[in-house]
Amino acid sequence: MGRRTEKSGRVQVPQTVAEPSARELMPLLRQLILPMVAGMMQTKRTMQSMVVELGLASMEALFEAQAEVLAGPKHRHQPGRTMNHWGTTETEFPFAGRKVRVRRPRVRSKDGEVQIPFVRELQQNDPLPEVVVDRILLGVSTRGYADSLDPTPDVLEAHGDSKSAASRHLVKETQRRMKEFTTKKLDTIDLAALMLDGIVVAKHTVIVALGIDVHGMKHALGLWVGSTENKAVCVSLLQDLLARGLRIEGRLLCVIDGSKGIRSAIDEVFGTGAMVQRCQNHKRRNVTEQLPEGKRAYANRMLSQAYKARSYDTAKKTLKALLSWLQNNDEPDAAASLKEGMDETLTVLKLKLPTTLTRSLSTTNAIENLMGSIRTTTRNVKRWTPGSSMLKRWVTLGICQAATRFRAINGKSGMPTLVAILRKSERLDSNQEAA
Numbered sequence: 001m002g003r004r005t006e007k008s009g010r011v012q013v014p015q016t017v018a019e020p021s022a023r024e025l026m027p028l029l030r031q032l033i034l035p036m037v038a039g040m041m042q043t044k045r046t047m048q049s050m051v052v053e054l055g056l057a058s059m060e061a062l063f064e065a066q067a068e069v070l071a072g073p074k075h076r077h078q079p080g081r082t083m084n085h086w087g088t089t090e091t092e093f094p095f096a097g098r099k100v101r102v103r104r105p106r107v108r109s110k111d112g113e114v115q116i117p118f119v120r121e122l123q124q125n126d127p128l129p130e131v132v133v134d135r136i137l138l139g140v141s142t143r144g145y146a147d148s149l150d151p152t153p154d155v156l157e158a159h160g161d162s163k164s165a166a167s168r169h170l171v172k173e174t175q176r177r178m179k180e181f182t183t184k185k186l187d188t189i190d191l192a193a194l195m196l197d198g199i200v201v202a203k204h205t206v207i208v209a210l211g212i213d214v215h216g217m218k219h220a221l222g223l224w225v226g227s228t229e230n231k232a233v234c235v236s237l238l239q240d241l242l243a244r245g246l247r248i249e250g251r252l253l254c255v256i257d258g259s260k261g262i263r264s265a266i267d268e269v270f271g272t273g274a275m276v277q278r279c280q281n282h283k284r285r286n287v288t289e290q291l292p293e294g295k296r297a298y299a300n301r302m303l304s305q306a307y308k309a310r311s312y313d314t315a316k317k318t319l320k321a322l323l324s325w326l327q328n329n330d331e332p333d334a335a336a337s338l339k340e341g342m343d344e345t346l347t348v349l350k351l352k353l354p355t356t357l358t359r360s361l362s363t364t365n366a367i368e369n370l371m372g373s374i375r376t377t378t379r380n381v382k383r384w385t386p387g388s389s390m391l392k393r394w395v396t397l398g399i400c401q402a403a404t405r406f407r408a409i410n411g412k413s414g415m416p417t418l419v420a421i422l423r424k425s426e427r428l429d430s431n432q433e434a435a
Contacts, residue, residue, distance in 0.1 A: 059102060066116045067105040083109045092160075093122050097131045097149045099160035129173030132166050136380060137401060142166040174393035181396050186221060187245030190214045192419050193253040194221075195367040196237075196262045198229040199374055202384040205229050206395050207237050207262070208374070210367040211246075214419045216412025218366060220399045221246065225388045234265030242269070250423030251275055253348075257282040257364055258341065275422070277347040279364040280307045283338070290334040299326070299334070307362065312349040319346075351421050357411030361418075366409060373402035 068074070071083040086108035090101040107114045132145065140148045145166040193212040198205050205228050209221040222241050226233030252270060255277045256262045266274050284303050288296045299322065306318035319342055326335035348361045360366070377398030384390060 056102060060104070062118055063104045063116060066118055067107050070107045070114060070116070083107050083114055086113065091119060091123075094128045095158070097128065097135070097145075097161060098158040099128070100158050128160070129169040129176070132169040133173045133397070135166075136170060137377065137397070139380065141380075142170065171393070174397050177400055178393045178396040181220070181400065182222065182392075183244070185245050186211075186219075186241060187247055189219055189221075189246065191246060191248055191252065192415060192422065193255060193361060195255045195364055196234065196259075196266075197257060197364055197367045197371060198259060198262070199371050201374065201378050201395060202381075202391050204388060204391055205233065206374075206391070207234055208367065208370060208395075208399065209237060209241060210370055212366070212409060214415055216408040216415045218406045218409065220370065220403045220406075223392070223395055223399065225392060225395075228261075229259050230261045231264040231268070234259075234262045235268055238265055238269040248273065250419075253277060253361065253418070253422065255279065255361055255364055255367075258286060275347055276344050277361060278341045278344040279362075280345050281363045281365070283341070283345050286337045287334050290337060291331060295329065295331065307345075309349070310355075312346055315346050315349055316343075351418065353418055353421075354411055354414035357409075357414035357418065360409045360411050370399065370402045374398035377401060 067085060071085050072078040072081060074085055084107070086106040088103050088105050091104050092099045093102055104116065104119055107116065132142075135145055135148050136142070143163045145163065146161040149161060189211055190213050191211050192214045195210040195212070196207060197210075198207045200206075205226050207224045207226070207229065209223070211219040211221045213219060222237060222244070224233055224237035224240065226236075248270075252274050254266050254270070254274045256266070257279045263276065266276060280303075284300070284307075287303065288299055291299055302318060302322040302325075306315040306322070309315035309318060319338065323335055323338050323342075326332075326338065345362075348358045351358075353361070374395055375398075378394050381390075381394055
């Protein structure tokens with residue numbers, strides 16, 4: 001008899017092969033991916049070389065065609081010819097952040113060599129300074145500029161990417177931008193609001209002006225450099241804006257922080273033509289920083305309640321309640337800070353503007369973003385030269401960089417309401433003076 005087998009009720013589970021771990025797969029992936037990456041890079045270099053060769057061939061063909069337009073076909077008699085082919089020469093052209101030498105034909109008349117139009121156009125439209133500035137804004141130093149560029153194909157002999165060359169291009173381009181920015185005419189801007197703020201760069205104080213036109217669009221207007229944020233520096237900036245044609249029809253809403261120099265300059269230049277809004281964020285910081293930790297939460301809550309109020313009367317009542325609380329709780333410094341300019345923190349509430357526009361114009365957030373761009377840009381400078389020339393160039397560079405990202409302020413649909421109020425106020429003041 002054969003052996004009898006007992007049947008069990010258990011189900012047999014087939015054994016499975018263990019999946020390889022990530023660590024076990026790494027050598028295989030490395031063997032597969034690294035050759036692919038190397039191949040992609042080689043393909044990129046090959047394609048780049050092909051594109052450059054085709055581009056050079058196209059340039060040479062265009063040079064030859066223009067030379068024939070001027071001097072006629074080569075090796076053919078042409079009666080009345082006034083120009084002649086005169087051999088070839090190598091000429092520098094900008095290419096991929098460098099300068100390269102390309103051979104071109106020459107044309108000569110009886111008065112001397114005649115410039116080929118396309119050659120002149122390429123040499124005049126030099127993008128190298130802008131390329132250098134773009135690299136510097138990305139954090140590349142002038143010393144590392146050459147390494148940041150793509151390799152040059154072997155068919156070209158390139159130069160002009162050294163540290164000194166990059167520095168020259170950087171200075172040239174920043175000087176151009178600074179001159180353009182500081183002399184730009186402002187008579188096309190119909191201004192409704194003006195924001196002023198100061199920033200310390202390289203131990204100098206720079207006052208910057210940002211304008212908001214009647215459509216809610218932002219415009220970088222100007223800058224002025226001084227030793228401190230004093231009245232004289234701010235007056236010089238405002239007078240410079242007016243001298244460049246800044247138009248102000250009716251009254252002007254000026255949004256500022258707590259600077260006494262800026263406040264005094266507005267009074268001197270604009271007088272009663274300005275309505276001043278003190279930044280609520282600055283006022284909040286000035287008050288709460290003078291309080292112990294245990295009292296800050298209540299002060300913050302009261303300030304938020306006041307600044308989010310829908311009416312001037314409600315906000316003023318809340319601030320007075322907070323002022324009384326500070327005085328009763330032996331916080332004289334915080335109370336004095338809140339009391340100073342308190343009414344001017346509620347200027348936009350008096351105007352009864354739409355809620356979103358009220359929030360946009362109750363702080364200096366719009367110009368704070370501009371200041372952030374200046375800080376980011378000037379951080380690339382490791383050593384400043386004496387004087388204000390280099391400082392102004394770099395600050396202008398930061399302003400221009402920020403201006404490329406400008407957009408309308410939040411609540412721009414309410415700007416017609418603001419403009420109507422400002423210009424109505426001017427008419428009322430004129431009528432009262434006439435009476």
